[in-house]
Amino acid sequence: MGGERVPPRICPGCGRSTKQTRVFLDQRFCDACWARRRRATQTCPGCGQTKVLAFYDEHQRPACTSCTGNTSSFGCNNCGREDNVFGACCATCTLADRLTTLLADTTSRVHPQLQPVYDALLAGPRPQTTLYWLTRRSARPDILVMMARGEIAISHTAFYDLPCNRNVNYVRDLLTATGVLPPYQPLVARIPSWLRALLDAEPKHRADLVHRFARWHALRRLHMLGDRVTRGSVLQARNAILSTIKFLTWLDDHDTELADLTQAMLDDYLLAHPGHAAMLRPFIEWTARTALTSELELPKQPTTQPEVMLSDEQRWDHVETLIHDNTIHLYARIGGLFMLLFAQPVARICRMRANQITIDSDIVTVTFDTEPIELPAPLDQLVRDHLNRPGWASYVSRPNTWLFPGGVPGKHLTTETMRSRLVSRGIHPNHARKAALFQLAATMPVPVLADLLGLDPNTAVRWAALSARDWGQYTAIRRETDMPS
Ligand SMILES: [Zn+2]
Ligand SMILES: [Zn+2]
Numbered sequence: 397m398g399g400e401r402v403p404p405r406i407c408p409g410c411g412r413s414t415k416q417t418r419v420f421l422d423q424r425f426c427d428a429c430w431a432r433r434r435r436a437t438q439t440c441p442g443c444g445q446t447k448v449l450a451f452y453d454e455h456q457r458p459a460c461t462s463c464t465g466n467t468s469s470f471g472c473n474n475c476g477r478e479d480n481v482f483g484a485c486c487a488t489c490t491l492a493d494r495l496t497t498l499l500a501d502t503t504s505r506v507h508p509q510l511q512p513v514y515d516a517l518l519a520g521p522r523p524q525t526t527l528y529w530l531t532r533r534s535a536r537p538d539i540l541v542m543m544a545r546g547e548i549a550i551s552h553t554a555f556y557d558l559p560c561n562r563n564v565n566y567v568r569d570l571l572t573a574t575g576v577l578p579p580y581q582p583l584v585a586r587i588p589s590w591l592r593a594l595l596d597a598e599p600k601h602r603a604d605l606v607h608r609f610a611r612w613h614a615l616r617r618l619h620m621l622g623d624r625v626t627r628g629s630v631l632q633a634r635n636a637i638l639s640t641i642k643f644l645t646w647l648d649d650h651d652t653e654l655a656d657l658t659q660a661m662l663d664d665y666l667l668a669h670p671g672h673a674a675m676l677r678p679f680i681e682w683t684a685r686t687a688l689t690s691e692l693e694l695p696k697q698p699t700t701q702p703e704v705m706l707s708d709e710q711r712w713d714h715v716e717t718l719i720h721d722n723t724i725h726l727y728a729r730i731g732g733l734f735m736l737l738f739a740q741p742v743a744r745i746c747r748m749r750a751n752q753i754t755i756d757s758d759i760v761t762v763t764f765d766t767e768p769i770e771l772p773a774p775l776d777q778l779v780r781d782h783l784n785r786p787g788w789a790s791y792v793s794r795p796n797t798w799l800f801p802g803g804v805p806g807k808h809l810t811t812e813t814m815r816s817r818l819v820s821r822g823i824h825p826n827h828a829r830k831a832a833l834f835q836l837a838a839t840m841p842v843p844v845l846a847d848l849l850g851l852d853p854n855t856a857v858r859w860a861a862l863s864a865r866d867w868g869q870y871t872a873i874r875r876e877t878d879m880p881s
């Protein structure tokens with residue numbers, strides 16, 4: 397081409413003037429319009445294969461390069477297929493290449509033990525998505541790299557030293573699902589790393605005792621349950637461990653050795669910590685059995701807390717999804733959280749006015765009735781983002797603006813729109829609005845709450861503090877507006 401000057405022309409695809417053009421079906425398109433056409437592969441009428449149909453055949457039908465005797469290639473540099481383009485190669489070839497690099501042992505070949513992972517990831521339905529997953533640092537494919545290079549063992553034990561979070565857990569589940577690691581009970585297997593992080597913050601004498609209790613009682617019981625382990629039984633075990641730490645801290649604060657614990661002291665503790673007897677029972681029974689304490693009596697009372705958590709587990713899962721999943725429309729995330737956390741009916745949420753939200757420097761509050769409620773992170777940020785979205789600033793200055801404006805000017809979002817968005821994520825407003833989850837959060841130890849919501853413990857502390865308020869009036873509102881919506 398050299399110094400040849402190409403005059404700008406109008407792209408027939410987008411109507412913009414462009415200098416760079418490429419031919420597709422005898423028309424000259426801009427790069428972007430050409431690339432879009434190049435990606436839209438179809439069945440070629442000549443050879444029946446999935447191809448880029450960029451040329452006309454003798455019957456004036458769009459057909460593929462080879463059926464029309466052309467030479468320009470749209471194929472993958474490696475395998476020749478024309479669909480699924482990803483740079484110079486197809487996504488599958490690119491993925492095969494990346495996986496080989498990722499899972500290579502010291503001989504630059506895929507580590508034989510990790511071959512099933514290679515096969516499973518390559519056979520996935522969407523290689524582009526897998527490629528994207530591999531490039532995210534937070535996704536932790538580095539664990540696989542370290543295993544391939546022999547820097548960490550390919551075993552469940554390796555995970556004891558890794559943080560317990562969803563990305564690490566995903567890699568572990570992947571290794572198990574592909575048969576590289578033997579099956580395990582994920583909920584139980586994650587306890588050791590959780591416990592270690594917890595005990596790191598405790599003085600040694602306390603950490604040692606809790607560790608013994610966890611190992612010889614709480615974890616052992618879970619292992620004995622085998623396949624019958626539920627999330628509820630794991631939460632109970634964790635609660636027993638957390639309550640034990642709390643109780644031992646109290647004993648230390650009262651300069652009392654465990655061996656000197658009297659019935660009167662235990663009664664005092666339970667009086668000052670109502671609702672803790674059930675969670676503390678496993679520890680007290682264990683210490684009595686192992687003669688660490690004398691025989692002590694615990695009041696018989698129904699174990700309400702774990703039951704509450706079990707029945708509401710699904711709803712907490714929904715809260716977690718709405719907090720973190722940014723593929724859900726922002727209004728549906730906010731509406732769904734208002735519904736689950738504050739037990740507000742969907743119809744009432746859709747009718748909310750923008751002035752029910754107040755943003756005062758770094759505090760965001762919502763008022764459902766008379767009392768403003770401070771929104772904890774990250775819910776406050778979701779509301780901020782909702783109010784800061786483009787085009788909203790001029791709109792919000794008008795009085796009586798809806799918080800969730802609908803498609804029709806002057807109307808709020810319909811209940812059905814909000815409801816269908818939530819239902820599409822498995823959140824059914826009729827089932828969901830049993831009670832304000834915030835109220836229940838008050839009965840939950842902060843680390844359990846943090847774990848349920850996938851939040852940092854410091855953030856969960858704020859959730860727990862908020863939930864400790866008086867919820868009587870919200871229950872009243874709920875009853876009054878509890879009509880089918
Ligand atoms: Zn164009
Ligand atoms: Zn063809």
Ligand SMILES: [Zn+2]
Nearest residue numbers: 472475486489
């Ligand atoms: Zn290819």
